[in-house]
Amino acid sequence: MNNTVKIVEVGPRDGLQNEAQPIDSAHKIALVNALSDAGLQVVEAGSFVNPKWVPQMAGSEAVFEGIARKAGVSYAALTPNLKGYERAIAVGASEVAIFAAASEAFSQKNINCSISESIERFAPIMDAARAAEIPVRGYVSCIAGCPYEGDIQPAKVAEVAKQLYDAGCYEISLGDTIGTGTPASIEAVITACAAVVPIEKLALHAHDTYGQALANIYRAIQLGVRVFDSSVAGLGGCPYAKGASGNVATEDLVYMLNGLGLDHGVDLHKLAQAGRDICAVLGRDSQSKVARALAAKCQ
Amino acid sequence: MNNTVKIVEVGPRDGLQNEAQPIDSAHKIALVNALSDAGLQVVEAGSFVNPKWVPQMAGSEAVFEGIARKAGVSYAALTPNLKGYERAIAVGASEVAIFAAASEAFSQKNINCSISESIERFAPIMDAARAAEIPVRGYVSCIAGCPYEGDIQPAKVAEVAKQLYDAGCYEISLGDTIGTGTPASIEAVITACAAVVPIEKLALHAHDTYGQALANIYRAIQLGVRVFDSSVAGLGGCPYAKGASGNVATEDLVYMLNGLGLDHGVDLHKLAQAGRDICAVLGRDSQSKVARALAAKCQ
Numbered sequence: 001m002n003n004t005v006k007i008v009e010v011g012p013r014d015g016l017q018n019e020a021q022p023i024d025s026a027h028k029i030a031l032v033n034a035l036s037d038a039g040l041q042v043v044e045a046g047s048f049v050n051p052k053w054v055p056q057m058a059g060s061e062a063v064f065e066g067i068a069r070k071a072g073v074s075y076a077a078l079t080p081n082l083k084g085y086e087r088a089i090a091v092g093a094s095e096v097a098i099f100a101a102a103s104e105a106f107s108q109k110n111i112n113c114s115i116s117e118s119i120e121r122f123a124p125i126m127d128a129a130r131a132a133e134i135p136v137r138g139y140v141s142c143i144a145g146c147p148y149e150g151d152i153q154p155a156k157v158a159e160v161a162k163q164l165y166d167a168g169c170y171e172i173s174l175g176d177t178i179g180t181g182t183p184a185s186i187e188a189v190i191t192a193c194a195a196v197v198p199i200e201k202l203a204l205h206a207h208d209t210y211g212q213a214l215a216n217i218y219r220a221i222q223l224g225v226r227v228f229d230s231s232v233a234g235l236g237g238c239p240y241a242k243g244a245s246g247n248v249a250t251e252d253l254v255y256m257l258n259g260l261g262l263d264h265g266v267d268l269h270k271l272a273q274a275g276r277d278i279c280a281v282l283g284r285d286s287q288s289k290v291a292r293a294l295a296a297k298c299q
Numbered sequence: 300m301n302n303t304v305k306i307v308e309v310g311p312r313d314g315l316q317n318e319a320q321p322i323d324s325a326h327k328i329a330l331v332n333a334l335s336d337a338g339l340q341v342v343e344a345g346s347f348v349n350p351k352w353v354p355q356m357a358g359s360e361a362v363f364e365g366i367a368r369k370a371g372v373s374y375a376a377l378t379p380n381l382k383g384y385e386r387a388i389a390v391g392a393s394e395v396a397i398f399a400a401a402s403e404a405f406s407q408k409n410i411n412c413s414i415s416e417s418i419e420r421f422a423p424i425m426d427a428a429r430a431a432e433i434p435v436r437g438y439v440s441c442i443a444g445c446p447y448e449g450d451i452q453p454a455k456v457a458e459v460a461k462q463l464y465d466a467g468c469y470e471i472s473l474g475d476t477i478g479t480g481t482p483a484s485i486e487a488v489i490t491a492c493a494a495v496v497p498i499e500k501l502a503l504h505a506h507d508t509y510g511q512a513l514a515n516i517y518r519a520i521q522l523g524v525r526v527f528d529s530s531v532a533g534l535g536g537c538p539y540a541k542g543a544s545g546n547v548a549t550e551d552l553v554y555m556l557n558g559l560g561l562d563h564g565v566d567l568h569k570l571a572q573a574g575r576d577i578c579a580v581l582g583r584d585s586q587s588k589v590a591r592a593l594a595a596k597c598q
Binding site: 292293 | 508588589591592
C-alpha cells in the first residue's frame with residue numbers, strides 16, 4: 001500500500017471565495033505562507049476569473065507576487081479561460097486548474113454552456129500549458145449530486161473525468177460540491193472513474209455539508225485514492241445552502257491521516273495556528289472540530 | 300450481511316446531562332416523545348444518579364412518568380447503584396445501564412475506585428435486574444483514549460467489556476469518551492472486543508470531538524457492528540474540552556445509514572424537527588451538520 005497522501009489545500013482560493021467577507025491581499029499572503037510553512041505541498045492560492053464575477057478573488061496577482069515561495073511547494077491558480085491562464089502564469093503560478101461539471105443543468109446554470117462545450121473551451125489553456133510545461137489539474141463538480149438535477153450517475157462523472165484526463169489534465173479532482181455523498185455513493189463514483197482514469201490520478205474534493213466528508217475520504221483511501229482537497233479551518237461555506245458547511249477542514253483530515261498512519265508532511269499544530277489566524281481575520285469560528293477541540297483543551 | 304442497524308438515542312440523558320443549561324421535565328418529556336415518534340426504538344430518557352452530583356438529571360422520575368409510551372420502544376435509564384436502579388424500575392424504565400471505564404485513572408478520578416471494584420459494585424443491580432428480567436446495558440468509557448492516561452490498550456477495553464458481558468449485560472457500548480479515536484484505533488478496539496464478546500452484542504458510542512465519529516462508525520459497520528449510540532442535534536458537549544463537540548448527531552448518522560442502504564426505522568425529517576425544537580429550548584445551534592444543511596436549504 002502507498003502510505004503517502006497528498007493534500008491539496010484549497011482554503012485561500014475555494015475557501016475564501018465562498019466566504020461572505022472579502023479580505024485583503026496581505027492577509028491572503030500571510031495565510032498562504034503559513035500553510036506552506038505548515039508543510040502543505042500544494043496550495044491553491046488564487047483564481048484568475050473576472051473580478052466582476054468573483055470580487056473575493058480580486059488581487060490574486062498581488063497574492064502570487066507577495067508570497068514567500070518555498071521550494072517544492074506548488075502554488076496553484078484557478079483559470080477559467082486563456083486570459084486568466086496568462087495572468088496566472090505572468091505572476092508565476094506553478095500549476096493551473098480548469099473545471100467542468102458532471103451535471104448538464106449545473107454546467108448550464110453555472111457557466112451557460114454544455115459540459116462538452118465547457119471542456120472544448122479549455123483547449124487553448126491546455127495547448128498553452130503543454131507548450132510551457134505547466135501542469136493542469138481538472139476539477140469535476142457535482143460528482144455525488146447536483147443542486148438542480150439531484151442524483152448524478154457515476155458513469156457520467158467517469159465520462160467527464162476521462163475527457164479532462166484525455167485533454168491533458170495530470171490529475172482529476174472529483175468534487176462533491178453539495179456534500180450529499182456518503183461512502184456508498186462515493187465508492188460508486190470512484191470505482192467508475194478508476195475504470196477509465198488511473199486511480200493514482202484521481203483526487204477527492206469532499207465537502208462536509210452533511211457531515212460525511214471524513215467517512216467518504218476514509219472510503220476513498222480504502223479504494224486506493226491518495227490525493228485529497230481540503231480547506232484550513234473549513235474555510236468556505238456551501239453556496240447552495242447558506243449557513244451550511246462547505247470544504248472539509250484540513251485539520252480534521254490531517255488528524256484522521258495521523259490516526260491511520262499515513263504520511264502527509266503537515267504539522268497539525270502549525271496548521272491549526274494558520275487556521276486560528278485566518279479565522280481571527282474573518283471574525284468567525286473555525287469549522288474544524290479538531291481546531292476547536294485543541295483550542296478548548298488549551299483554555 | 301445484516302442490513303439493520305439499531306440506534307440508541309442518548310440525547311435526553313447523555314446529551315442534556317452535558318449541556319450547561321438544565322431544562323425542565325416538560326421539555327424533556329416532549330423531546331423523548333418526539334424521538335419515539337421519529338422511530339427511534341431505544342431512547343435513554345434519564346439518569347437516576349444523586350441530583351447533588353448531576354443537577355441536570357433531577358426530575359428523571361417526572362420524565363419517565365410523563366412520557367407517552369410507544370409500543371416496542373425501550374426507555375432506558377442510567378443507574379449508578381441499587382438505589383438508582385430501584386428508582387428507575389419504580390417509574391417503569393424498560394432497561395437500565397451501568398458503566399465502567401477502560402482507564403484506571405479515569406475510574407479513580409470519576410468514581411473513586413478501581414475498574415474491578417466499580418464492576419463489583421454493580422452486582423446488586425445485576426442480581427435484581429436478573430430476577431426482574433430487566434435488560435442491563437454496559438457502558439465502557441475511554442475506549443480510544445483517556446483525558447488522564449492518554450492511550451488505552453485495546454486489550455484493556457476487551458477485558459472490561461468481557462467482565463460486563465460475563466456479569467450479565469446484554470449489550471456492551473464502547474464509548475470513545477474524548478473522541479480521539481480514528482478508524483484505525485476503533486478497528487483495533489472492536490477487533491479485540493469481538494474476540495471475547497459476540498460482535499452483535501457490541502455497540503459503538505462515538506463522540507465527534509475531533510470530527511472522526513462518522514468515519515469511525517463507518518469502519519465499525521464494515522467490521523460488523525450494528526448498534527450505535529448517538530444524540531439528536533449532537534446534544535451534549537465534551538466535558539473534557541469545554542466548547543468542543545461531544546456525541547455524534549443522530550441526524551448525521553441517519554443520513555449516512557440512508558446512503559449506505561441500511562435500515563434503522565427513523566424518519567430523518569421528524570428527527571430533525573425534534574432536534575430543532577430542543578435547540579430552540581436550549582437557545583443554541585444544532586451540532587448536526589445535516590440539520591443545519593436541511594435548515595439552510597429551506598431558507
